[in-house]
Amino acid sequence: MAEEDSSKLHIAMFPWLAFGHMIPFLEVAKLIAQKGHKISFISTPRNIDRLPKLPPSLSSSIHFIKLPLPPVENLPENAEATTDLPFEDVPYLKMAFDGLQDPLAKFLETSCPDWLVFDFAPYWLPPLAHNLGIPNAYFSIYTASALAQMKPSSPLMAHIQDDRSKPEDLTKPPKWIPFPNAFAFRIFEIQRFFDAVTGVGNDDSQPSDIYRSEQVIQHCDAIFVRSSRELEPEYLDLLHQLHYKPIIPTGQLPPVLTNYNNQDDDEASWKPIKEWLDKQEGGSVVYVAFGSEADPSEEELTEIALGLELSGLPFFWVLRTRRGAILDLPDGFEDRTKGRGVVWRSWAPQVKILAHESVGGFLSHAGWSSVVEAITFQRPLILLTFLFDQGLNARVLEEQKLGYVIPRDDIDGTFTRDSVAESVRLVVLEEAGQVYRDNVKKMKGVFGDPEIQDRYVDQLLNFLVTNKNLVSHPRP
Known part of the structure; x- marks a missing residue:
């Protein structure tokens, strides 16, 4: 990739409000910033204050954007991440998260990033980005094999229907995975969270996790996956078939590359x-x-x-x-x-x-x-x-x-x-x-090989640079 200033990117990142999501987003941000690009990392004030401190060498490249979480009935004060709540109260956090739509739109309008990278939760964000002409990508912190559990969004796969409606249905691999595999839930695993992710029993005004993910996958311009070809090449290829859009592995993001051993905090x-x-x-x-x-x-x-x-x-x-x-x-x-x-x-x-x-x-x-x-x-x-x-x-x-x-x-x-x-x-x-x-x-x-991880970062950046002038249009 060329190193001229004209190739430098401004990338906005918007993870879901869980530390298991924010930390991988931050790791990708650090690896990109190390290559000389600018990151706007967007979250709520308390979450940003709880993130690991940046190495001094990256403090001028990664800018934290604090968007206050709007108040929601039944959401405790200072509850800004899933760890701050009992599991059954997380839907209130999602309601507050959806309330960030307007302030996020204002930030994007004024900052004009080259790319917007987001999580599964903001189902309303791809159309917003398209209207602003910002190329955008869904970053899955889940492996390619886990992401392959989601139903196909490609028109070429429209003949395959997702008829899974009961927890028992998820104890078998989905029918769109064409090769032998053992990647399915055990019944006790899926029963613990089936209602939460499918929206069973939810108020109709509260989108389910499945709906959020399906909308994000269908309407984004590209999908980034925390995965590597060394671990699951067949699933990365399958994701392209399922969704008919660029699938870019980020590598495994091992911790040895993130300066943990140099932190004194x-x-x-x-x-x-x-x-x-x-x-x-x-x-x-x-x-x-x-x-x-x-x-x-x-x-x-x-x-x-x-x-x-x-x-x-x-x-x-x-x-x-x-x-x-x-x-x-x-x-x-x-x-x-x-x-x-x-x-x-x-x-x-x-x-x-x-x-x-x-x-x-x-x-x-x-x-x-x-x-x-x-x-x-x-x-x-x-x-x-x-x-x-x-x-x-x-x-x-x-x-x-x-x-x-x-x-x-x-x-x-x-x-x-x-x-x-x-x-x-x-x-x-x-x-x-x-x-x-x-x-x-x-x-x-x-x-844990730094050279392998560095290669994945270069491949990701090559894609982002090559497509930064992509003109997005609302999808049907």
Whole structure:
């Protein structure tokens, strides 16, 4: 790509109000800014204030645009991200998010970006961008195999109807995937969020997640996917057939490229954690974290805790919850495991923890950002899924033996402390789990190679530069 000033871009980015979405958007923004382009990163004030600090070298290239979230009845004050709310109250956050349409339009009118990149939620944004003549793209933080679950939008695929109407229908791969695959939900996984994403029981005025995603996919000019040809080439090709528009993989966005190790802002948290990790044997610690979206029940927490206790392994458990959640661990658990285990109830520098040589496995919810971080540092995964694409991610990891799924009841998803203990020991210690430990080492190049990631960024920028004068028109 030419490096003349005329090729420099101004890209506006607008993620959904969840940190599992905002962080990948920010990673892409950093990688693009490192190439000399300008980014306007748009979100709400409190969310922007909670994002990781930028490296000084990028502070003049990435500009944070704060759009105050309009008040909505039943939405608590200062609730600006999904982590600030119980799961059942997230629809109110979506209502407030939709209220950003007018202030966002005003910003776009005055700033005239070359491209607008957005998430699944603002179904109203592609027509707005087209009316302003701004080329636009949907950036899927989900893998290509997960995104392929969405029904085709291409007119060439109009003969294929999506007749899935019940949770049971999603326990089989969709009929538009033409090759053998195992990527479908288990019934307990889809039942946890089926109503929320399909809009069952919603007021008719509140668009479902499925509707939002379908509208964004149908009307955007291009689709960017957090994926790579090294991992899922057939799904990237399939997405082009399904939607008949450019499909551009961004690479896996591994954390080693984002200057985490050069940040000092987390030093206060990291120092005591590092001191504890330094005392543990290499490859012995089970790191436990389920992200900001997971919402385990009291019963699930009890089995996880007692399973960790039964395993006999040292563990470091980051236990953070959504606002409104009350989580109690079993009586005496922390006293009985004191010294061998740590329950950490505030933010922790996950990347630094995973990079520490004492960590031998990661008990995770299979959120893709956590998966990428784990494999980058060659940490095998023990998987316990809760919501959304996590079940599909677990199928990918299970198939490639990068992660072991804790056995659960197929119908209600219950699991036992014994299955937790046995799964953790298998992956971290036992000979039968050596395949998981070996395979994550083999995959390090796919996830953590700076040259591979840099190539994906160059390909993305080449597309953006080549098409920055694209004249958008409203689509039917």
